[in-house]
Structures are given as C-alpha cells and as structure tokens.
Amino acid sequence: MANAFPAAYLEAEIGGQVQQFALAPDRGLRIGRSEKNDVVLNDDLTSRGHAMIQQSGDGLYYVTDLGSSNGTFVNGNRISAPAMLRSADRVGIGHHEFIFHQPMLVDYPAPARSDGMESTNILFSQSLMTVLVADVRGFTGLSQRVDADTLSKLTGFLFRQTGKALQARGAWAQKYIGDAVMAVWLHQRREPELCDLIAVFEGIEQLARITGALQAHFGLAAPVRFGAGINTGWAALGNVGSIASSDYTALGETVNRAFRLESCTKGISRDLAIGQGTYDILKRAAPMDKYFAPVTVRLKGYEDETTVYAADFACLPALLGALREAPRFPHE
Secondary structure: OOOOOOOOEEEEEEOOEEEEEEOOOOOOEEEEOOOOOOEEOOOOOOOOOOEEEEEOOOOOEEEEEOOOOOOEEEOOEEOOOOEEEOOOOEEEEOOEEEEEEOOOOOOOOOOOEEOOEEEOOOOEEEEEEEEEEEEEOOHHHHHHHOOHHHHHHHHHHHHHHHHHHHHHOOOOEEEEEOOEEEEEEEOOOOOOOHHHHHHHHHHHHHHHHHHHOHHHHHOOOOOOOEEEEEEEEEEEEEEEEEOOEEEEEEEOHHHHHHHHHHHHHHHHOOOEEEOHHHHHHHHHHOOOOOOOEEEEEOOOOOOOOEEEEEEOHHHHHHHHHHHHHOOOOOOO
16 A cells, blocks of 8 residues: 655644644645644644744755744754754654654765764864853742742743844854753854854843843842853864764864853853953954953863953943944954
8 A cells, every 4th residue: 555645744643643744845844833833732832833844955854943932852852953854753842742754765864883873973073153151040049939830931931032032143053951051153264253243242132131121021039140151262063973862063172161151250250251262353353451351260170270351241232332333354
C-alpha cells in the first residue's frame, strides 16, 4: 500500500487522537495557539505563534522557534537557532511532542564518529563576534517571593521581550541558560564596525528598559535588576554535539570571558563590565573614560588579575549619543 503522506510529516497525539501533519516542500508549517496556524494547540504553554518547520533548498527540514515564551525543544534540548531535523527526532512544544518522519532517502550531512556517537558538526569555524551575557540579579530570592504562576509569566514575558529586542538589533543568536541570556553578534570584517557595537549597546539599553518595567507590570514588591558582560574576540562557531544532543552555538575563550565579566559585576557593584577588546574598539570612536572606569579583578577560573571596564546602565543614553555622533573609523 502506498504511503498516504509525502516525504516528510509530523506525528503527535492531540486531544487524545494521534494525528499526522504533512510537510510541504514549498511552504512552512506553523504551530501555535492562534487559529491562524497550520497546527493549532490548545495549550497554555504554547505561544500564539510558537514555531515553524520548513524545508531548505537541499531537501532537509529545519525547526525554528518564533520567539515563544517557553521555548521549542528538539530531543529535549531547547533550540536558540534553526535546528536541522532527522527522522525520528522529537520536537517539544508546550505539553505536546511531535515526531518528525522523513522515510524517503535523504542526503543528510555526513556525520563523523567520536567516542561511538555520531557528530552533527555541520559547521565549525572561527568567527569574530561580540558576546553579551545578561543575568537577572537575585532570581532565587525572587522565585521565593512570588507564586509559581507569576514567576512563569514574568520569565516568559522577560525572555520573549528580550528576544525580540536583541533580534531587532542584529543579534545572530540567543541562548537561554536558566535566568541568563547569551546573545551573539557576528562581525563580517576582521574588526567590528562602529554600527555593530552601537547595536550591542542599544540591545542592553532595551534590556534595561524591559527589566525596569517588570515591577509595575507584575505588581512586585521590589524592582528586578540584571547585570551584563560584553566581550569581543574570535570564537568557534558551529553545530556541535551528537544526534541526541546538538546545539548551534559559539564556544571558546571569548564566550567564557563574557560570562565571567557578567559574574564580576556583582562583586564590583556595577551594572556592566566589558572586556579589553570591546573597550579598545569603542575608544577609537570617542573618549570612553567618561563612561567606563577601569577596575582590576580576578575573574573566576583565571589565575591572573585583569582589567575590566565597568559602568552603570544610567550612562547608556550618553554613551550611545557619543557613538552615534562619532565618525565611522577606517579599516586597515
């Protein structure tokens, strides 16, 4: 008997019935709570427009999260960028799980073997990037002061608005780790252009505004605060891991230091810390000593003391004004 479905489809139990959803090669399949979607889920953990699955030009299918509140998962791992699907992969959306089927022969990227696991390193290269890490201050205490429903709505709202703000300012990828977010801006030249750095600091300014509005929006007893670290440098970029657990992400010293910079803001009682590479680029555009103060710290995991450049979010409007008025600096 011939298969009633085309080369690829999704299968899920919805409303107590197993259903199958055909995937067309020429249009995406949208999944969400709104009636405008191709697959409508009556699910309080599903956003109105939650995710989309579509085929690329090489016949492979990718799932993309559309800025949902609670995330889209592939084989149990939350995705932060379009993720390639292989037959039998599980796509988690809210309370529902979809099984991806592509029974016809597909030319997947050839996997490499490592310790008995199939690798999904379809891209792994060195790229110049600026990494932003932002972390909510006192999240454990906040979770103890508010009920679980309020906390869920607050974090969903925060990450949703944060995602939109960073994406609108050119962030290539975002990754959520507990109550922290990592965003990456890729630079096309061998050093960032001034507009690249402006976009990063505009993103932080927006994060400060979003976070500053949470107290009134959710009726909290105290304001919600966050700290941030920024670092610029070369890092490895790729889809790393195994079929069972893969993630398109950035790795390396530049990323690690961005996390340590954010962490050190707690000890120095400042909102923001940036690394030497970021600072050196900024000071080519305008004097930075008005906005950043050098502070000697020992970053966690590093033996030697290092100089970071610290500031508070209150300086961001003036800093951005100076950067916008600065001439574009030449590239060698």
